[in-house]
Amino acid sequence: MQALRAEDPEHLGGHRLLARLGAGGMGVVYLARTGEGTPVALKVIRAEYAADPAFRARFRREVRLATGLTGRWVVAVTAADTEAREPWLATAFVPGPSLAEAVDGLGRFPSAAVCALGARLAEALDELHAVDLVHRDVKPGNILLVPDGPRLIDFGIAKGAGATALTAPDAIVGTPGYLSPEQARTRGGAIGPASDLFSLGCVLAYAATGRRPFGTGEAPAVLYRTVHEAPDLTGLGQLPPPLRAVIDGCLNKDPARRPTAAEVRAALTDDRHRGGSLPPAPDWLPPVVLRLVAERSARALDPPPRTAGPEPLDTPTAQGMSRRRILSVGGSAAAVLAASGTGAAVLLTRGRTASSGSQGTLPTRTLALHADLTGAQKALGQGQERGARLAVAAHNARADIGYRLALASYDDGGDAARARDIARRVVSARSVSAVIGPSTTACARAAAPLYAAASLPVVLVSADDDAAGLSTASLRTLCVTRASGSSRTLPVLFYLTRSRSSSRTAVIQDRAAGETAVDIARNLVATPPSGGTVTVHQVGSGEADFGPVVAQALAARPQAVVYGGTSPRRAAACARALAEARFAGAVTGFEPVMRAEFLTAAGRAAEGWVLEAPYTQAQSEHTAAARAFTAAYRTRYGAVPGPWSAEAYDAVGLIARAIDALGTTGTIEPAQVAERLFHTSYTGVAKPIRFEAGATHAMDPANTAFLYQVKEGAFRFLGRYDQVD
Known part of the structure; x- marks a missing residue:
């Protein structure tokens, strides 16, 4: 949750806006209150998207479908204006995390919680199917968790059974890894309610094991496994027989042999409740998830004050300190200064850098480097830190910059639990524009979902997203800049x-x-x-x-x-x-x-x-960029660059290129940086970096590996x- 900006309206459609819940290329989501004081999430779409007739038609449909649903486990639309220049809709505010955030960040759910989850989601789907609607994108990211039960959201691609989706004729509608075999084969054609049940089976298997039943990686590979291979159900053997039977039935390749939503609900529900809506289940969530819900609910009651204009650079607190975080000239900050040749003390803040240099006061964008710097793979992490520091110094030494970069290093020692703690610290600091790392597979698996849940761009340099079980399709701010294992x-x-x-x-x-x-x-x-x-x-x-x-x-x-x-x-x-x-x-x-x-x-x-x-040896390359990088590395560190050093150098350059495209003055949200990254091409020291168009925003693997x-x-x-x- 972030403060409203000066350009944000105070009121919209009878709602008082309180804070920003998120922002991206499509628009902004606000925390707002109705005239009666009820909190809502208000989504505003940018005018350039609304100008597209097909997009506006899809938005109207989302509003119409969600408005007509009244079940306990779906999020109701409370108000909307689909014809405004920037159309908007308001829904009941749900302060809980998504299932994806909870499982990826906190671990799998106990079987009792999975049963409750399945029964209530089945009830939600039964309501949709009863009025001839198919959701088509049932996935962990579209399921929010609160103490009385889950909430199914995002009906933007829901449609009547047998109708045609508002997409290109050859588009696959849904999320690879959770869509059904018929969705993968049909590409925009008629899909029935059984498709949602297959997706539900994938969701329940994921909640019970923490693993995607058809794996991760590039979308074509996941789609192939969905259509042609059996799901990976490792870890489901200890589940209660009714739950295991439901998951097995839902994941049947043949739609005709899957259970209906009503049958799933009945199989997972006490007989007393099969005739009506299931009651709330206050004890269904693990305590660690309940704590996260409580924290977010408390934050919603105390939104940050609106900024009156550009964020103050140095507003003293009651203790006489700046509102901004001050990084001492020691540790990571000292290394930045040493690399850039600046000897004076510098206050590294999010809003500016005060220094004795000729550049005067400029905004500062802080990057976090998250790596194993002292553990078993410290050589890999230290090489990345050195490469990133050289890139920061090179940026700050330019005469034409509109902002300075600062690098804050975080050492997880190769420990996954420590990596999660670091991710929570970085997220809570609210001063970081992007994260580079974690450097190891286990720590990336632990921390990347937490960064993505907070809308922080997280750039993986060395960790293989395939091996880590991470998906750029579901983690929307995950940016992978190395060739994945699937393209080896x-x-x-x-x-x-x-x-x-x-x-x-x-x-x-x-x-x-x-x-x-x-x-x-x-x-x-x-x-x-x-x-x-x-x-x-x-x-x-x-x-x-x-x-x-x-x-x-x-x-x-x-x-x-x-x-x-x-x-x-x-x-x-x-x-x-x-x-x-x-x-x-x-x-x-x-x-x-x-x-x-x-x-x-x-x-x-x-x-x-x-x-x-997947990594270069810069000292053996013959390009001018590689020679300059190698010379700078030798001068600063007295050695040749190690594996992944050049790639970390390029990661800083890629992020800087994205920030440049957003403008160098004013406040820039991390979510905006993440969105821009995937529309940015960058030819670095190591290789060209480009991203594929589409939902996966995966890196184009062409010409990105070495022999x-x-x-x-x-x-x-x-x-x-x-x-x-």
């Missing part, structure tokens, strides 16, 4: 097509790597190098001898072999077996193998292996995969 085969495919053309390729699928090995084999079979053929040869996770599987693979007379695994030790065993068989073709693998253990265990057998990696080759017992940088001859 692209550089290998390119190499074996252009650099070492292979019309016959053998994949050794190491089952010890689990789903990763399956994905590697599947992707290469679907898109074979050089348009040729691919054979797949599996080795069991308990098998240490790779001789038999290598002999089987070489019987197909391949020109290239791909090790589809993640273990350096097992990759070394594969390398030795290939060397013993005197295989002379190309051998490729993937970044997890790039460890000293592989080189030591494989010895001479590793020579020539080519490995994909290394083992030469003389070391990993030698070859270059960006599309530039390797």
